[in-house]
């Protein structure tokens with residue numbers, strides 16, 4: 316499994332979950348977060364300032380594309396013939412908000428041999444079952460939230476600005492009271 320955007324709020328969970336389910340995991344992140352991504356279970360880490368994962372020659376069964384930093388055609392190049400591309404994030408498009416990158420990946424889906432899907436955040440039919448599974452993994456210590464910084468409630472604007480800069484290591488937390 317390749318996780319593009321492995322060091323962020325979504326990616327730190329994706330890496331740990333893939334590892335917990337027995338995958339051989341490669342994470343893509345910036346230079347500051349290479350050690351952290353390895354520490355949460357990635358077997359290999361690619362620093363995107365040094366190497367373009369779409370040109371490594373390596374093939375993966377699953378690509379979880381959270382950063383959306385490379386075009387769809389380049390992403391599909393790293394997948395095996397029957398591999399799966401999960402489109403999670405990326406820059407908003409000019410015409411389609413949010414997630415022009417996600418929409419363009421999905422639009423190409425019917426024309427390629429690989430499976431292209433997104434995250435279902437609308438109906439969430441499996442929420443309960445997923446939460447029970449997640450709870451078990453957290454209790455077993457296989458999944459632990461990575462927290463970059465905490466901000467008090469009154470500093471939410473600062474927290475959002477920090478998170479939106481796109482390089483927080485894991486989650487940014489808002490604390491209330493005490």
Ligand SMILES: NC(=O)c1ccc[n+]([C@@H]2O[C@H](COP(=O)([O-])OP(=O)(O)OC[C@H]3O[C@@H](n4cnc5c(N)ncnc54)[C@H](OP(=O)(O)O)[C@@H]3O)[C@@H](O)[C@H]2O)c1
Pocket residue numbers: 319320321322323324325326343344345346347348363381382384402403404405406434436478479480481482483484485
């Ligand atoms: N579809 C959904 O259900 C869903 C849910 C939540 C979020 N999202 C979307 O997912 C995306 C990420 O969310 P997040 O909360 O994880 O964001 P985040 O915490 O800001 O993480 C961004 C990640 O992208 C990496 N990154 C930044 N520039 C990159 C580049 N040029 N090449 C490769 N990687 C790069 C960052 O690495 P470094 O920090 O190491 O540089 C980091 O791992 C957003 O677009 C968000 O809207 C989707």
